[in-house]
Amino acid sequence: MATMEQALQLVQLLEAELLQRGRDITRHNAYYRGEHPLKFASDEFSKFHGDRYRDFADNWTQVVADSPVERLTVTGFQASGETDADADLWRVWQVNGLDADSQLGFLGSVVNARSFVLVWGDPKDPDMPVVSFEDPSQCVIAYEPGSRRLRRAALKRWQDGGEDYATLYLADEVWKFCRPHLVQDGEKSPQMADVDEELKRWQPRDPEGLGEPNPQPNPMGVVPMVELPNKSVLVGDPISDVHGVIAMQDAINLLWAQLFTASDYASFPQRVIMGAERPVIPKLNAAGEVIGTQPVDIEKFAVDRVMMFNGRDVRIGEWQAANLAMYTGLIEVAVGHLAAQTRTPQHYLVGKMANLAEGALLAAETGLVKRTEEKQIWSGQGLREMARLIALARGEDAKATALRSGRVLWKDAESRSHAQMADALLKLKQLGFPFKWLALRYGLTPTEVADVMAMRMEELEADPVTELTRQIGGGPSTAGNVPPEDTGPEEGPDEGEELAA
Structure with a gap:
């Protein structure tokens, strides 16, 4: 068990790591939302046009991040040694709203390199633990030295109103702290700044206000938070999909800014008049007498598209319009590079479809499918540990051991038409694959498969003769995988005998 000083020191160290990660998280989230500063521009271009394109972004970052997330769908969990998915675990998943929240967690992992899952028991309902996906800007996990899986401690820090809160999770206990949320004011004296710093020190949360001890024991015996890395490496932090897109995204935004500027200034042929003085018109007084001359309003001539010049040496020259297609071609090349680097299909980005x-x-x-399947592997390890934590929170130690080596069931990451899928499944059935496996392969969740199996049994009980006839006749069956009887190579039973069978 840790002492108060040890717990506070650990909170401060983990918070420092969280603040260091926060810079990249803030940047990645901004690029995902389309908040891109204009980069790679010369000082002169930024001076005259930087503010003009401050709110513009041709946001490909969001497309790259969303493309694998839309194919990451969990359909169930299966313990080691079992052939069916765990129904109780799926009920916990559904009650906690994780069908939707898991998508938020996967998106946070893709954008910010990692996300987290927190599992904790509910005293009011011991059979229904509270499971939540957590943002990487609020959570951090400390691992055993030399390990990427054995967790020593976890911290969740967040702000609510005028208070900052922190919860430190250890294997044997949980500490809860709070402090005032203060914003530094540059006009404060050094003495008042010191007062603010003292107030901002973490203090244990009032046990009376919590209605529970602080610290409180951790009955699960393990740190109840799990990390879902996006793309792990042997040494160093996981890698965000957005991090490698930022440079090319900045280049695309600059090309668009230059294209807009060129289209504003040089998209039409420009004409110049040489050998002529600027035309003037008489200036009259109130009595109509000529008292001088004044320059002609050039803007009026531009609107009327007519101008007259006197003089024998007057000439008109022309500058050609800018070639804007050069910019659009470069943008298409940049988008193509971005697609290749991130394994995002070009028809997701370019939007041009042929008769393929x-x-x-x-x-x-294929590249997107493989990229998604890799994320299923990386996130699947964390989700499998999450399933184990749920079993521990429910007091099911044997199931927790089985889930530790179980597997996560995912919806197929590859998109196929219904006709193509049905044809493939029919061939697999002819090879002898069971109906339940085919239904899962089709994309049904284990719960839906159980419903379909029950419906098949109802149909069989309602009209067994028709069902058996369809089976023996080799037609599509709705009553299970009962093989037709062998009627011999020469002749089979007549219709009456077949129905009797």
Whole structure:
């Protein structure tokens, strides 16, 4: 067990790591939302046009981040040694609203390199633990030296109103702290700044206000927070999908800014008049007498598109319009590079579709499918540990051991038409694959498969003769995988005998 001083020191160290990560998290979130500063521009261009394009962004970062997340769908959890998905675990998943929240967690992992899942028991309902996906700007986990899986401690820090809160999770206990949320004011004296710093020190939260001890024991025996890394490496932090897109995104934004500027100034042929003085018109007084001359309003001539000049040496020259296609071509090349680097199909980015065969379209999405399947592996390890924590929170130690080596069931990451999928499943059934496996392969959740199996049994009980006839006749069956009887190589039973069978 840790002492108060040890717990406070650990909170401060983990908070420092959280603040260091916060810079990249803030930047990645801004790029995902389309808040891009104008980069790679010369000082002169930034001086005259920087503010003009401050709110503009051709946001490809969001497309790159969303493309794998839309294919990451959990359908169930299966413990080691079991053939069916765990129904109780799926009920916990549904009650906690994790169908939707898991998408937020996967998106946070893709954008910010990691996200977290927190599991804790509910004293009011011991059979229904509280499970939540957590933002990487609020959570951090400390691992055992030399390990990427064994967790020593975890911290969640957040702000609510005028207070900052922090919860430190250890394997044997949980500490809760709070402090006033103060914003530094540059006009404060050094003495008042010191007072603010003292007030901002973490203090244990009032046990009476919590209605529970502080610290309180951790009955699960393990740190109840799990990390979902986006792309792990052997040494160093996980890698965000957005981090590698930022440089090319900045280049695309600059090309658009230059294109808009060129279209504003040089998209039309420019004409110049040489050998002529600026035309003037008489200036009259109130009596109509000429008292001088005044220059002609050039803007009026531009609107009327007519101008007259006197003089024998007057000439008109012309500058050609700027070639704007050069910019659009460079933008398409940059978007193509971005697609290749992130394994995002070009039809997701460019938006040009030709009459592609279905096989060609599947081949074009191979990179995205493999990228998604990699994320299923990386996130699956954390989700499997989450399932174990749920079992521990429910007091099911045997199930927790089985789930530790179980697996996460995912929806197929590859997109296929219903006709193509049905044809493939029919061939697999002819090879002998069971109906339940085929239904899962089709994309049904384990709960939906159980419902379909019950419906099949109802149909069999309601009209067994028709169902058996369809099975023996080799037609599509809705009553299970009962093989037709072998009627011999020469002749089979007549219709009456078949129905009797």
